Amino acid sequence: MKTILITDDDQHVRFLVKELLNKEGFQTVEAANGSEALELMKNESLDLAIIDIMMPYIDGYRLTEEIRKYSEIPIIMLTSKSQLEDKEKGFLLGTDDYLVKPFEPKELLFRINALLRRYGKSEEKNLRLGSLLINKKSYEIELEGKIYILPLKEFELLHFLASQPNQVFSRGQIIEHIWGLDYEGDERTVDVHIKRLRERFTKVSNEFSIKTVRGIGYSLEYRQ
Template sequence: MKTILIADDDDYIRSLVKDILMREGYKVLVAENGAAALETLKTELCDLAVVDIMMPVMDGYELTSEIRKIYDLPIILLTAKSQIEDKEKGFESGTDDYLIKPFEPKELIFRVNALLRRYGNASETNINLGSLYINKKGYEVKINHKIFMLPLKEFELLTFLATHPNQVFSRGHLIEKIWGLDFEGDERTVDVHIKRLRERFASIEKDFVIKTIRGVGYSLEVL
């Protein structure tokens, strides 16, 4: 199930958009301003964000720009503004699409579905993160031109973390994504695989690190 984050200070719009998306089968998270949305993204894996421009604390332009610095997910700016200058500013901040209020529910769904398909296709490509290069189809990891052939679960774990850099994932979340819901082992399996990954790359000069977030889980951070 895809997860969509809605950032809007208007209770009515938040509820309206949430209802539309939930009826389409999406999981929906809500935030009342940009700062709250960034806090949500630190702990929740989201596939798309619907962002209102006019918000207190942090407006939609700034939020879009901040998301672009850290996360790789599509963004739809939702606004009552229709001037070309406003659209230009939105696209310059990094939005993928722009929807003007009032809007038809079907149009929102069309745009959400189209962006998720586009990003879904893009996610099948290789990962290039600083000195780290991951060939998804060839199951090959390269760091500074040195090639590593990893066991499958180590490869999948590293790839998942590298696909979502600087995001923190709990051990339970990683078990679900890498080993599946029917996995009968315990969460220490994640710790063992993280330890092996660190040992493999210990002597290699690199610009990323797999960090332990005490009491939470793990994050791959770009230095």
């Protein structure tokens, strides 16, 4: 049974989401603010988190940032903030999806199930390029004998580029594959994640590098 964390300072919202998820066979745990959520995560094995933005003590943005320091569970931001800038900030900090209140219960379920399916694709084959091993079961990167744990979007981006080395992908193609067709942020998100990958691996190995193709996009250049 999948366990989902519901974090919202509105008790009514927590109750509605809990009832919805319990009827669908999910187990739930609740937190009224970000501080409670972080404490819960120390003792609970969670499969997904639903997080409100506007909360006391630790808001949803900071909570997402803290979760991403040690966990790659899917995160859905459930919030009344509908501005594009707010959504972009959430995606840059590591959220996987965004749903604006008031929301249709069925839509929340669709998004939860879609994320759980995406995260559950452990049957996909590992990918190896020289000393680079991308493990789809453990979501770990092995390179030059060392293990690296990446945020999910960085992992998916590296896997996507490495699956077709030396192939150039536009920012639009990358966004569609990694963030989905309904992503409403701008293409700077891709640039930010590419920069982070470069910072992680440029000094670690010279077998591969992520190249910028001016006016087009990015490619992972593999040197055999």
